[in-house]
Amino acid sequence: MAGKVVLHYFNGRGKMESIRWLLTLAKVEFEEVFLTTREQYLKLLNDGDLMFQQVPMVEIDGMKLVQTKAILHYIADKYDLHGKDIKERAMINQYSEGLIDLMEMIMMLPFVPDQQPKLQNIETKAKERYLPVFEEVLKDHIHLVGGKMSMADVLLFECTLMLEEKFAGILGDFRSVKAFQGRMTMLETVKRFLGPDSKRKPQPDDKYVKTVMEVFDMQKLPF
Structure with a gap:
């Protein structure tokens, strides 16, 4: 190795x-x-x-x-997935840490005896706290920061997949996020x-x- x-x-x-x-x-x-x-x-x-x-x-x-x-x-x-300067890195890190917070809530579900209250809380937070942030950015941009792929894009894509596994149709009111997901899915590395x-x-x-x-x-x- x-x-x-x-x-x-x-x-x-x-x-x-x-x-x-x-x-x-x-x-x-x-x-x-x-x-x-x-x-x-x-x-x-x-x-x-x-x-x-x-x-x-x-x-x-x-x-x-x-x-x-x-x-x-x-x-x-x-x-080269971390922005061109410290300002872009700061934005990428902000988005990334928010996404990590949300994904960690989902990660803990298998260890929770009664998942339903947790699921409801996650769905509410996703719709009201997290997804609106990314929807607003992606209305006018292909990527989250700097016009190119970054760590934040990768984590957002992963997060959208995790959310849809738990909440079918959750991206229905977030058309820009859904379009972003579609673009990511077309990448050959992602397809594989x-x-x-x-x-x-x-x-x-x-x-x-x-x-x-x-x-x-x-x-x-x-x-």
């Missing part, structure tokens, strides 16, 4: 999925090592590979990077990642939840 980008995480979406998407849009090949046992996790800890005892962890350019945002920023900087046999992960299931809990030695759901 020398010289390869290697992702260390569970065989599921979680916080690694945005990293997979960003690498895909940057046209970077990567390999994956899936955490399936607590022993694997403890070995990473004992080897000093997890700075804050957390995954995801990405091996890239001789480093073992942790913390999702730090990883995303490094990839975006390296592959959405197609069969790609490294995109399916929606999390009970097996994924069970594995996460066993690896982290969680006796019960953290809610």
Whole structure:
């Protein structure tokens, strides 16, 4: 695996999925090592590979990077997906962090015993807090920042797919966001990642939840 980008995480979406998407849009090949046992996790800890005892962890350019945002920023900087100057980067980061907040609400759903109240809250926030921001920008622009693809575009596309999985028709009142999604879907890299046999992960299931809990030695759901 020398010289390869290697992702260390569970065989599921979680916080690694945005990293997979960003690498895909940057046209970077990567390999994956899936955490399936607590022993694997403890070995990473004992080897000093997890700075804050957390995954995801990405091996890239001789480093073992942790913390999702730090990883995303490094990839975006390296592959020209982070704007041309500090002002554009600030805007990209604002959009990206908002999207991460929304997607993390969805990520936590499999670990919530009673999902319905959470679903209602997520749908309301998506419609009233998040999607209107992107709809307004995309009315007059092809991309969110600087007239070219950025990390924010990649995360917005991923987020729209996640929202539609949970709330059919949620983009009906956000025509510019839906048009943006359509443009992204036409990209060859995206077509391949959405197609069969790609490294995109399916929606999390009970097996994924069970594995996460066993690896982290969680006796019960953290809610």
